[in-house]
Amino acid sequence: MRTRPMGGITFAHPPAFWTGFLACVAGVALHLPMYIGSADMHYHMRGMAMDAPMVTGMALIVVGLALTTYGLLPRGLAASRREGAARIRAAHDAPFRPAHIGLVLVMTTAVTIDAMKPITLSFVAPGMGKEYGLKSALNPGGHWPVALLPLFGLTGTVLGSFLWGWLGDHIGRRSSILLAGVMFVTTAVCGAMPSFWWNLAMCLMMGLAAGGMLPITFSLLAEMIPGRHRGWVMVLIGGNLALAYSITSSLSSALVPHYSWRILWLLGMPTGVLLIALNRWIPESPRFLLAHGREDEARAIMARYGAVEAPAADPDTDAAEERREAAHGAGFTPLFRPPFAGLSIAVVVLGLGIGLVTYGFQLWIPSNLQKLGLAQKTADAALRDSSLLGLPLVFVAAAMYGLWSAKKTIIMLTALVAAALVAFSVSGEHLAHDRAWLYVLLAGPIVGTATIAAVLAAYSSEIYPTRIRSRGSGLSAGVGKLGGVAVTVVLVAGATVPSINTTALLGAVPLLLAVLVVAVFGVDTKRTAGAAEGAAVQPADA
Numbered sequence: 001m002r003t004r005p006m007g008g009i010t011f012a013h014p015p016a017f018w019t020g021f022l023a024c025v026a027g028v029a030l031h032l033p034m035y036i037g038s039a040d041m042h043y044h045m046r047g048m049a050m051d052a053p054m055v056t057g058m059a060l061i062v063v064g065l066a067l068t069t070y071g072l073l074p075r076g077l078a079a080s081r082r083e084g085a086a087r088i089r090a091a092h093d094a095p096f097r098p099a100h101i102g103l104v105l106v107m108t109t110a111v112t113i114d115a116m117k118p119i120t121l122s123f124v125a126p127g128m129g130k131e132y133g134l135k136s137a138l139n140p141g142g143h144w145p146v147a148l149l150p151l152f153g154l155t156g157t158v159l160g161s162f163l164w165g166w167l168g169d170h171i172g173r174r175s176s177i178l179l180a181g182v183m184f185v186t187t188a189v190c191g192a193m194p195s196f197w198w199n200l201a202m203c204l205m206m207g208l209a210a211g212g213m214l215p216i217t218f219s220l221l222a223e224m225i226p227g228r229h230r231g232w233v234m235v236l237i238g239g240n241l242a243l244a245y246s247i248t249s250s251l252s253s254a255l256v257p258h259y260s261w262r263i264l265w266l267l268g269m270p271t272g273v274l275l276i277a278l279n280r281w282i283p284e285s286p287r288f289l290l291a292h293g294r295e296d297e298a299r300a301i302m303a304r305y306g307a308v309e310a311p312a313a314d315p316d317t318d319a320a321e322e323r324r325e326a327a328h329g330a331g332f333t334p335l336f337r338p339p340f341a342g343l344s345i346a347v348v349v350l351g352l353g354i355g356l357v358t359y360g361f362q363l364w365i366p367s368n369l370q371k372l373g374l375a376q377k378t379a380d381a382a383l384r385d386s387s388l389l390g391l392p393l394v395f396v397a398a399a400m401y402g403l404w405s406a407k408k409t410i411i412m413l414t415a416l417v418a419a420a421l422v423a424f425s426v427s428g429e430h431l432a433h434d435r436a437w438l439y440v441l442l443a444g445p446i447v448g449t450a451t452i453a454a455v456l457a458a459y460s461s462e463i464y465p466t467r468i469r470s471r472g473s474g475l476s477a478g479v480g481k482l483g484g485v486a487v488t489v490v491l492v493a494g495a496t497v498p499s500i501n502t503t504a505l506l507g508a509v510p511l512l513l514a515v516l517v518v519a520v521f522g523v524d525t526k527r528t529a530g531a532a533e534g535a536a537v538q539p540a541d542a
Contacts, residue, residue: 013071017178020067021276023060025184028269030057031192035262043260046131048194061186068182072175074292076242092227095305102367103224103305107339108237110177114213115244115270115450117206118157118182118209120264121150123380124251126370127261132196136367144196147491150363152200154488156207157481161207162215162332165474173220174287178472182215183209183228184272191265206268211481214238218461223285224305231458231525232402243446252366253380298388334468337422342521343463347472348479350414350456351513354485357449357507361367361421361500363484365442368500382439383446398452405461409523411515413452418511420444447506453480462525485508497510 030053125146128134135142167176187206193199218234225233248264255263286307289298302308320451335344369379400409420441456476464472487506 010169012074015071016067016080017071020064020069020071021185022199023067023184024182025269025273027057027060027064028185028188030054030060031189034191034194035266041093043262045194045262046196050194054192055184057189059100061189061353069179072171072179073170075173077342078526084397087534094226096229097304097306100229100303102281104237105261106232106278107221108240110275110278110282111217111237112240112244112247113184113209113275114180114217115241116248116271117187117210117268118153119241119245119248121153121203123168123248123256123365124261124264125149125364126261126367127174127256128196128199129367131261134196145492147488148200149203151360151485151488151492153203153207154359154481154484156204156209156323157211157479157534158207158209158485160208161474161478161481164213164254165471165478168219168285168474169288169471173216174279175284176216177213177282178276179276180213181272181275182211184275185267186272187236188266188268189270189402190274191262206421207481213477214457218457219284220282222461223307224286226306229402231406231462233399234461235398235451237396237455238457238499239397239451241450241453242387244392245446245450246384246391249384249387253377253384256380257377297353323357330524332475333438335472340464340472341460343523344472344475346514346518346521347460347476349458349510350410350452350516351479352483352486353507353510353514354449354453355480355485357417357421357445357512358453358480359484360444360487361424361476361503361507362449363487364503365445365500368391368503372500382435383442387440387446389439392449393443393447394451395453397455401455401458406455406462406525407518408524409458410452410518413448413455414511414515414518417444417448417452418508418515419446421504421508421511425501425508445504448479456480459525463523 004454034045034048034051035043035351037047125136128149129136129146131143132144133142134144134146134148136146164176164180167179171406182513185211187202190202190206192201193202218238219236221234236327251267252264282304283301284297289295334340355423365382366376366379369382370376376384397413400412420443423441424445460472460476471519
């Protein structure tokens, strides 16, 4: 199959992609005049009628998304049915090359940009609730619950985690990342939507785009990063969820008092454009390229990153595996069949626990701190300082994961965060008067949870074989978001935001359960002499 390079990136249909991308950017830009025009009302746009440029911009976005999607679809999509023949992995002892360093830097930036999207939900909720008169901890007399906003956003991330896991295996890792980046650009229009209901619709789209980035990123890294470096690199990159929290809280503290909560959504356009530019240095999965007949491109990427084609297994064994997968289904069913069933249970329980903390305690902490008497700027600064205070934990976890034990790292980190949450459940409402302890304990749920999520994402990308790796990573990310949806549904039904004590308890209990489940079902991925990568189930090379 022949494709044409443009701007250093190879697409099946370059003109369609770039035309669609420019249409999306123009469509977002046409939303800005109404936002700028509302400056004298402190950017309160509730009740304003959409003007002609905004309507035109929405039409351009719809057309642009259709064109970019078409531009990324590989020719001969059915060729992906042939991918069972190729077994690609990064050589365990390959040197860590400049190409790997560049890839790590680019993917670190991409993951940070991606993580800022759902984190923004925490910081826009207080201002949005006030502008639209929504029921919240700060406005108990409102009508519609402010929790509807994260409900739509998190529902989108759940769907996106599974959708992007499927897309990564069918249209390619890099194409999936590009499509997510374009959607980041378009959903920046959340910041200019006059109607609360339009905000909900755009928030759902934002969630769809953000939900799949991390599993796709880790699936790609699993093929590119040498085995002896893979674990700590993936934890380090995933740990940038904590960095994203620090950046988002800093931006909220600096910009929201002047430009309202809407500015945090509008920042999605420049960050999305940056993500598209960075894809110039993101390789495609060699396995995917080989499956679509693009052997020269695949071999060039494999040579650059030290990836190799694993030795062919016994043909009879391969045939038996194919028959089992056909019998069990090609979706997520193989993840819950031997030998992966126990591992998948551990991934699901831990992922749900992470989701309950992230979207229960963490999502509502800006609102709850303001409820306790801290000003918006002070609350955001406290969260920024706490995330910076705990940031070294990411590096410690990366070292533990790479040099010690993946399973024990998960157990230790999870127990640590659970302990911090127990402290909040006992005396959370009194900590506003003790800033030192508040900052220290906040670092646990903020940085600790982000670090566990990074470790789990790295872990789930190593314990599954290449042919179902994206689906395994998608499961890991999806169940975490599902935990958030469950918490938010409860909040919508109750039309309130629970206290710090309650959200802390809701997170502590499942994390303590996760410690037990991982201890029973978890396996270690640390390579030992003479053993295949992935030890217990030989996942990475299968």
